[in-house]
Amino acid sequence: AQSVTQPDIHITVSEGASLELRCNYSYGATPYLFWxxxxxxxxxxxxxxxxxxxxxxxxxxGFEAEFKRSQSxxxxxxxxxxxxxxxxxxxxxxxxxxxxxxxxxxxxxMVKP
Amino acid sequence: xAGVTQxxxxxxxxxxxxxxxxxxxxxxxxxxxxxxxxPGMGLRLIHYSVGEGTTAKGEVPDGYNVSRLKKQxxxxxxxxxxxxxxxxxxxxxxxxxxxxxxxxxxPGTRLLVL
Numbered sequence: 268a269q270s271v272t273q274p275d276i277h278i279t280v281s282e283g284a285s286l287e288l289r290c291n292y293s294y295g296a297t298p299y300l301f302w303x304x305x306x307x308x309x310x311x312x313x314x315x316x317x318x319x320x321x322x323x324x325x326x327x328x329g330f331e332a333e334f335k336r337s338q339s340x341x342x343x344x345x346x347x348x349x350x351x352x353x354x355x356x357x358x359x360x361x362x363x364x365x366x367x368x369x370x371x372x373x374x375x376x377m378v379k380p
Numbered sequence: 381x382a383g384v385t386q387x388x389x390x391x392x393x394x395x396x397x398x399x400x401x402x403x404x405x406x407x408x409x410x411x412x413x414x415x416x417x418x419p420g421m422g423l424r425l426i427h428y429s430v431g432e433g434t435t436a437k438g439e440v441p442d443g444y445n446v447s448r449l450k451k452q453x454x455x456x457x458x459x460x461x462x463x464x465x466x467x468x469x470x471x472x473x474x475x476x477x478x479x480x481x482x483x484x485x486x487p488g489t490r491l492l493v494l
Contacts, residue, residue: 369439
């Protein structure tokens with residue numbers, strides 16, 4: 268069975284600082300990996316996704332993620348955080364059939380001015 | 381183009397009452413999904429549909445029923461609500477045109493069961 272772990276429940280960073288959110292997955296085959304962001308009271312918005320090819324994936328809003336098969340990780344990064352990045356971030360792994368996403372528990376990001 | 385919409389936005393039920401949550405999408409997507417979101421647990425798949433007239437169970441289907449009578453609508457029913465069903469419910473849709481198409485999410489329905 269597929270599973271996703273986001274070890275950090277809460278993270279606080281200063282505006283302008285760099286950010287890395289951790290994601291570890293368990294999946295028997297080549298994983299399909301996603302990062303979503305959820306602003307307060309909103310639905311989820313896709314930041315980026317990885318299917319194959321280049322292991323460094325660029326997304327919207329200046330985010331990127333790196334797939335590391337040896338570490339079963341797909342960490343999300345941003346070089347300089349803005350106050351508007353405060354939100355909850357979810358990592359997810361998808362199955363080969365394309366119809367089942369398994370989400371991690373989420374990481375809530377707070378940004379200090 | 382509204383994307384994925386959900387009604388109602390918020391509802392309070394008493395234990396044992398029933399209700400139906402409606403999800404509608406205008407993107408002509410084949411696949412639709414219902415998730416529930418609980419603190420610290422991310423989103424968990426309740427039921428999904430890969431086309432009009434078809435439904436399938438997800439990770440946490442007990443206590444819920446679904447119907448997909450029209451391609452654009454996906455209904456989630458609670459026949460006898462329980463406090464454990466207090467949650468935020470999200471609907472999503474996607475197209476199977478290529479593997480792992482993006483799922484597009486609605487704004488959510490917050491349900492409180494007393």
